[in-house]
């Protein structure tokens with residue numbers, strides 16, 4: 001069976017951008033809908049480009065918006081006509097603080113919340129490994145995930161260059 005292709009997707013700083021929120025504010029436009037801040041159309045189109053090039057890619061939401069639940073995310077996806085299919089959300093990672101020795105680097109790494117959530121998702125859903133990219137504006141990930149991380153600038157979110165990098169990783 002071919003390996004899954006997965007896009008771990010953050011929203012704030014990735015699809016919800018500072019640039020777009022600023023433009024909406026300056027224009028006197030509505031800045032959110034019932035789901036939250038409106039996403040930046042350019043960032044959304046760049047995500048759409050990734051899904052056009054790699055239509056089999058599965059979206060796994062790794063954003064705090066996931067706390068609203070999978071049904072809510074699916075509703076948001078359809079209401080905003082977002083690209084691709086949301087396949088799931090990452091599990092919540094709660095570090096075992098009582099057992100962390102802060103002098104130990106490997107244990108510091110254990111505090112990388114989102115990185116551990118991605119790791120956990122892969123262990124549960126793609127134990128044989130998968131091709132994946134992580135779109136996020138924060139470096140909250142594990143060293144082994146570095147080459148998969150496409151770090152966005154929260155001002156503009158996913159750019160055409162970010163999309164090209166994702167396509168390359170997912171199709172190599």
Ligand SMILES: [Mg+2]
Pocket residue numbers: 010011012013014136137138
């Ligand atoms: Mg973010």
